[in-house]
Amino acid sequence: MSFQAHYLSSLKRHQAIFETLDKHAQDLVTLYQRCAESVQNGGKLIFCGNGGSAADSQHLAAEFMVRYKAERAPIRAIALTTDTSILTAHSNDYSFDSVFARQVQGLADAKDIVIGLSTSGNSPNVNLALKAANKLGAYSVAFTGRDGGEVKDIAAQSIIISCDETARIQEAHLFMGHWLCEAFDHTLEQKASH
Ligand SMILES: O=C(CO)[C@@H](O)[C@H](O)[C@H](O)[C@H](O)COP(=O)(O)O
Numbered sequence: 001m002s003f004q005a006h007y008l009s010s011l012k013r014h015q016a017i018f019e020t021l022d023k024h025a026q027d028l029v030t031l032y033q034r035c036a037e038s039v040q041n042g043g044k045l046i047f048c049g050n051g052g053s054a055a056d057s058q059h060l061a062a063e064f065m066v067r068y069k070a071e072r073a074p075i076r077a078i079a080l081t082t083d084t085s086i087l088t089a090h091s092n093d094y095s096f097d098s099v100f101a102r103q104v105q106g107l108a109d110a111k112d113i114v115i116g117l118s119t120s121g122n123s124p125n126v127n128l129a130l131k132a133a134n135k136l137g138a139y140s141v142a143f144t145g146r147d148g149g150e151v152k153d154i155a156a157q158s159i160i161i162s163c164d165e166t167a168r169i170q171e172a173h174l175f176m177g178h179w180l181c182e183a184f185d186h187t188l189e190q191k192a193s194h
Pocket of ligand 1: 051052119121123166177
């Protein structure tokens with residue numbers, strides 16, 4: 001396949017992703033409402049994932065903590081993928097599988113939302129983090145892909161991007177995270193105009 005044909009075929013996959021995201025519009029509104037309620041009650045948004053999804057976790061936590069578009073107070077958010085001392089000590093002394101669950105146990109409470117990003121839904125460390133969230137009474141959310149994997153039976157809410165290409169699923173997850181930021185900004189703007 002030529003580069004141009006390959007480019008066009010990747011672009012066409014976005015059409016399928018658009019349809020999946022369209023199907024999930026109401027799920028995202030529900031998620032926004034849960035997040036807004038959590039933040040209003042002193043809760044926080046906790047993200048985790050591996051590889052590209054680790055980067056997306058950090059990206060999204062930064063958007064909430066610092067700024068998306070609107071000037072606003074920080075929204076409490078953290079990614080569990082950034083502290084190399086915690087990540088290496090826990091993986092070395094215990095197990096990589098429980099590296100996020102340990103941090104959920106230490107940082108989360110029932111007011112929080114724990115969002116695991118996993119394109120396969122089968123990453124043990126993400127799945128154990130969401131199980132730990134469930135145990136604490138926090139709201140567990142999976143941004144996942146393919147057939148949803150194991151995580152769809154663990155998370156209280158799963159948003160599944162029905163596509164089998166990792167990169168396209170990650171792009172959809174980032175879109176969903178950005179949309180959540182936009183929903184927070186939009187609500188602030190609405191309040192300011194009243
Ligand atoms: O970003 C990519 C490929 O696009 C990879 O780094 C990818 O994130 C890694 O293979 C992850 O370990 C995959 O984990 P998951 O999405 O299945 O939970």
